[in-house]
Amino acid sequence: MISSLIAGSLRVATGALARWHGCGPELRQRIYFANHTSNLDGPLLWASLPTPLRVRTRMVAAHDYWSVGKLRPWLAQRVFNAVLIERKKPTAECNPLNTMLEAMGDDHSLIIFPEGGRQTSPEPEPFKAGLYHLAKRRPEVELVPVWMENLNRILPKGEILPAPLLGSLVFGTPIRLQEEETKVDFLVRARESVICLRGMCG
């Protein structure tokens, strides 16, 4: 109930228009991966999914950011059902990969931002290896590229107050790790699949 309300208000506040360009909103296990420029990215991608998908989709987020204060942990746990990972000092006990695989289980989808953090450059930074490892361990899961536009103008990095502009997001054609594809090749291809959706907003 609260989740739906917050998802609805997020969509209204950002005026977000979601376009399903390369695939439809299907109820199957997926990993959505997108460019990352704003703290709104994860919540908005999650909010843009139709309810049946949304309740089975968890955004992967930084433990160090979402465990500060009272509001953020509540949002992360009760609303977004986020998967909090250790990004600064991963150890053997809290390896982010294991946390993510566990969170997926048999029927949950993930939202991840393979750049590893919010960027201010117009082009996404090179992707980190997490996406590759996920694809390798769960080869049957679809990897859906998503382009998020204008979110950095609504809430840029380092700002607390939003400017209420219109955001939009495009869902592209799912990709999978191909046989014999190297880590570098795959990460480049994954990044390209996000960038090429850029022209389809607006």
Added chain:
Amino acid sequence: MNFDHELTCLIAGVVGVLIIASLITRILLKKARSEGARMTLENVAARTRAWWGMVIIFTLAILMGITGTVILFGLLSFMALREFITLTPTRPGDHRTLFWVFFVITPLHYWYVLDEWYGMYSIFIPVYAFMFVPMRSALAGDCEHFLERSAKIQWGLLICVYSVSHAPALLSLQIPGYIGENAKLLFWFVIIVEISDVLQYVWGKTCGKHKVAPKVSPNKTWEGLIGGGLSTVVIGASLWWVTPFTLMQAAAMTAMVVLLGFLGGLIMSAIKRDRGVKDWGHAIAGHGGVMDRLDSLSFAAPIFFHVTRYALIPPSVIVLP
């Protein structure tokens, strides 16, 4: 608001027209054979549905009096401004300026309109806000395209907030012999603007040949402007009994509104074309964004407001609050 017999007639008339439009589109949709005709009619059906929604919301706002009306137009301004700034990009250095523009300047301006403080709302944006915008952006320290960025934000404020707000400001005009009846004037003005849009579209679609400014808008033709304009003048004049105008004044005012609305639409088309888009947004099915519906109104409203004010209110009555 004084909900008198004439206003009831006006609303009933609009609802009647919409019922007829809905019925005709439904019948034509059943008979349509070709794919192209179907597509056009689906679009007309979507537009008609959107018109129903707009008329219902607008009527409810009028029923709530000046507060409801000002809040409605304030929300429309907010939505139009976000479409405008989204499409005419600013830089990260403008972020804090934009926060002020959306959450302080726009609400404050509408507060002055609600307060009927004419002396303030007529200068607040073009003087104070226009000086504040570059000041705040300069403090953020980004010089790139500075003049262009300031101008974009100022223009957004002027068109989407300042101009649009002159429609609800009509409610505060103290016209002798028409006190308490201003809701009808606002309703009449909005009807004229929108009917003019619709009729220019219909005339242009059916017999438009000579384009007025093909590079700016291929849909705007002389046939559409003249045919749609003249038929709107006939409708506007025939509704003179709800306005404070005489028959001739109503006809002249309608002609002015049609012309200003046409030029406003043309200006906004030029901006859209410059940005390489067709619509301002996706807020209203069949119509594009809010700004696609408000463009003619925003250019007609301030001039209509002032002409009405100077024509009908004797100088001795005008007291600046």
